[in-house]
Amino acid sequence: xxxxxxxxxxxxxxxxxxxxxxxxxxxxxxxxxxxxxxxxxxxxxxxxxxxxxxxxxxxxxxxxxxxxxxxxxxxxxxxxxxxxxxxxxxxxxxxxxxxxxxxxxxxxxxxxxxxxxxxxxxxxxxxxxxxxxxxxxxxxxxxxxxxxxxxxxxxxxxxxxxxxxxxxxxxxxxxxxxxxxxxxxxxxxxxxxxxxxxxxxxxxxxxxxxxxxxxxxxxxxxxxxxxxxxxxxxxxxxxxxxxxxxxxxxxxxxxxxxxxxxxxxxxxxxxxxxxxxxxxxxxxxxxxxxxx
Amino acid sequence: xxxxxxxxxxxxxxxxxxxxxxxxxxxxxxxxxxxxxxxxxxxxxxxxxxxxxxxxxxxxxxxxxxxxxxxxxxxxxxxxxxxxxxxxxxxxxxxxxxxxxxxxxxxxxxxxxxxxxxxxxxxxxxxxxxxxxxxxxxxxxxxxxxxxxxxxxxxxxxxxxxxxxxxxxxxxxxxxxxxxxxxxxxxxxxxxxxxxxxxxxxxxxxxxxxxxxxxxxxxxxxxxxxxxxxxxxxxxxxxxxxxxxxxxxxxxxxxxxxxxxxxxxxxxxxxxxxxxxxxxxxxxxxxxxxxxxxxxxxxxxxxxxxxxxxxxxxxxxxxxxxxxxxxxxxxxxxxxxxxxxxxxxxxxxxxxxxxxxxxxxxxxxxxxxxxxxxxxxxxxxxxxxxxxxxxxxxxxxxxxxxxxxxxxx
Numbered sequence: 001x002x003x004x005x006x007x008x009x010x011x012x013x014x015x016x017x018x019x020x021x022x023x024x025x026x027x028x029x030x031x032x033x034x035x036x037x038x039x040x041x042x043x044x045x046x047x048x049x050x051x052x053x054x055x056x057x058x059x060x061x062x063x064x065x066x067x068x069x070x071x072x073x074x075x076x077x078x079x080x081x082x083x084x085x086x087x088x089x090x091x092x093x094x095x096x097x098x099x100x101x102x103x104x105x106x107x108x109x110x111x112x113x114x115x116x117x118x119x120x121x122x123x124x125x126x127x128x129x130x131x132x133x134x135x136x137x138x139x140x141x142x143x144x145x146x147x148x149x150x151x152x153x154x155x156x157x158x159x160x161x162x163x164x165x166x167x168x169x170x171x172x173x174x175x176x177x178x179x180x181x182x183x184x185x186x187x188x189x190x191x192x193x194x195x196x197x198x199x200x201x202x203x204x205x206x207x208x209x210x211x212x213x214x215x216x217x218x219x220x221x222x223x224x225x226x227x228x229x230x231x232x233x234x235x236x237x238x239x240x241x242x243x244x245x246x247x248x249x250x251x252x253x254x255x256x257x258x259x260x261x262x263x264x265x266x267x268x269x270x271x272x273x274x275x276x277x278x279x280x281x282x283x284x285x286x287x288x289x290x291x292x
Numbered sequence: 293x294x295x296x297x298x299x300x301x302x303x304x305x306x307x308x309x310x311x312x313x314x315x316x317x318x319x320x321x322x323x324x325x326x327x328x329x330x331x332x333x334x335x336x337x338x339x340x341x342x343x344x345x346x347x348x349x350x351x352x353x354x355x356x357x358x359x360x361x362x363x364x365x366x367x368x369x370x371x372x373x374x375x376x377x378x379x380x381x382x383x384x385x386x387x388x389x390x391x392x393x394x395x396x397x398x399x400x401x402x403x404x405x406x407x408x409x410x411x412x413x414x415x416x417x418x419x420x421x422x423x424x425x426x427x428x429x430x431x432x433x434x435x436x437x438x439x440x441x442x443x444x445x446x447x448x449x450x451x452x453x454x455x456x457x458x459x460x461x462x463x464x465x466x467x468x469x470x471x472x473x474x475x476x477x478x479x480x481x482x483x484x485x486x487x488x489x490x491x492x493x494x495x496x497x498x499x500x501x502x503x504x505x506x507x508x509x510x511x512x513x514x515x516x517x518x519x520x521x522x523x524x525x526x527x528x529x530x531x532x533x534x535x536x537x538x539x540x541x542x543x544x545x546x547x548x549x550x551x552x553x554x555x556x557x558x559x560x561x562x563x564x565x566x567x568x569x570x571x572x573x574x575x576x577x578x579x580x581x582x583x584x585x586x587x588x589x590x591x592x593x594x595x596x597x598x599x600x601x602x603x604x605x606x607x608x609x610x611x612x613x614x615x616x617x618x619x620x621x622x623x624x625x626x627x628x629x630x631x632x633x634x635x636x637x638x639x640x641x642x643x644x645x646x647x648x649x650x651x652x653x654x655x656x657x658x659x660x661x662x663x664x665x666x667x668x669x670x671x672x673x674x675x676x677x678x679x680x681x682x683x684x685x686x687x688x689x690x691x692x693x694x695x696x697x698x699x700x701x
Binding site: 002003004007010011013014052117118119121123127128129130132137139141142211212213215217218221222253256257260261262264265 | 507546
């Protein structure tokens with residue numbers, strides 16, 4: 001019983017982290033039909049920047065967010081304007097896979113060159129700290145990562161729903177031509193949308209770095225599960241990604257008990273295949289996704 | 293259009309996932325020497341890029357240091373040695389092609405083995421086909437020695453299954469009521485990592501230590517919370533990790549986060565890595581690990597090796613470098629004894645036969661092999677004592693006393 005409760009708690013925390021890591025991916029796709037393979041490479045880049053920041057200053061890695069979030073936002077806008085927007089609309093989705101694949105390789109190579117292939121970890125005084133709730137241990141770092149996920153996803157959701165920029169972004173997602181007709185600068189909005197996605201990568205990468213080791217090629221381990229999450233959730237839907245992440249994260253943690261790690265991980269891909277067979281647009285995708 | 297796009301794009305997303313699992317590639321370089329009577333040419337393929345690039349580069353440093361040392365000290369049979377090192381990108385298909393090329397078109401006189409069981413087996417097959425002696429620095433898993441190779445020798449003290457032998461002996465020597473009662477095992481799905489954990493598991497089970505958790509996880513596992521939860525829930529006396537680096541670190545932290553306190557904790561590979569205490573912090577006390585090499589060992593040639601290597605590289609050698617150097621020592625001993633070093637099958641057969649019957653003094657101690665190439669030694673057991681990793685077993689080599697009851701982490 002206590003193992004079940006413990007796994008449930010771990011699953012919820014894991015699901016929150018997955019949701020944060022996958023949010024950017026679904027945003028790029030929603031705004032621009034861009035399949036962004038380099039998203040997880042940016043996560044690892046953010047992890048390295050957080051580690052480097054702590055290594056150099058001795059300050060808490062969370063403070064690095066003050067620099068990395070605006071930096072990643074800027075990089076996202078630049079990437080969209082300088083590279084993505086030059087792709088032909090007819091082949092955008094396909095070509096974006098190739099383009100962002102190469103960006104991922106560039107990031108991996110650069111990280112390896114600058115920081116070497118050695119595995120890194122941020123050592124925190126509270127790295128092993130935990131407290132008990134209802135018979136389950138909750139690790140402080142996992143809770144912080146979960147908190148970061150909740151805050152950023154809520155902020156993203158409010159931004160999309162309540163601000164004029166969010167409205168413009170949603171209009172661009174729903175019908176770019178119509179949005180242009182009513183005077184929305186869709187190019188600029190798309191750039192900001194991409195920047196927002198990358199800003200979530202800065203937060204996600206930092207959250208990841210709080211609790212695990214990382215090395216330059218680690219992003220290849222992450223992109224598969226993250227893609228599975230956004231396909232199951234419905235491409236372009238942020239709530240969909242969050243719900244799918246939570247379901248898959250909890251499923252993984254709970255299936256672990258009877259089935260072991262290998263099968264628990266396979267659950268992601270089984271869910272992916274099942275989704276594509278039963279509901280290819282994802283469980284929250286299709287028209288719903290277009291409206292958020 | 294609105295309805296169809298998700299289908300197409302979802303398909304694309306899948307395609308991209310698949311493309312990613314198909315892995316990435318990068319450039320390879322190669323160079324070849326000319327055949328002649330001048331230097332002795334030694335062909336090697338190593339994983340200089342890809343999954344095993346870190347240890348692969350360690351082995352490369354060890355080989356190069358050995359070659360420099362030999363050349364500065366009069367060479368082999370009075371001839372210089374010249375290494376030809378190819379990059380197999382951690383790819384089993386490439387490693388076989390590399391050795392084909394080295395033997396066939398580059399006309400090397402001798403070959404040295406690559407890094408990792410997964411690359412050693414295909415490489416050894418090629419060497420066997422051409423009748424070449426094959427001494428390798430990194431193929432500790434049992435399956436290397438069950439393929440029927442009669443040309444292969446592993447240049448290290450012990451195979452993976454025997455890594456924990458001294459620890460098992462020490463537990464067996466305890467009074468029965470003080471021995472641990474239960475044990476939890478978690479191992480990466482990798483022949484080497486699993487070999488180390490299951491070698492100890494077999495011994496402990498024979499002593500009546502009950503197995504309460506037995507988990508195997510894929511090498512790409514990123515989350516260790518669930519595995520740790522199972523181990524913590526079992527409250528096993530001993531936790532044994534068949535691990536590489538990052539999984540050991542992540543698992544130990546996950547176990548700490550769950551408040552689990554074993555009386556004994558043993559993890560392969562990671563604790564002997566200099567990065568380990570940096571990653572774990574002060575909670576390393578009492579963690580055990582087997583190791584095949586320590587720069588402090590007082591085997592006859594070890595001091596020369598450590599001094600030479602340290603002067604050349606600025607840091608003392610680690611296990612990968614030592615195993616590479618050992619490979620060089622083993623082959624050199626055979627070459628000097630037999631008096632030949634050429635690709636001729638007769639010379640290679642003589643080298644192989646000589647190694648079957650003789651003991652070689654190396655930086656990891658004197659080595660002898662059984663008919664399948666298994667070294668007949670054992671690994672040292674190290675433990676974190678007062679924040680430093682020290683040898684605690686066996687008795688005759690120890691630098692500190694074994695901490696039987698691990699302090700809390």
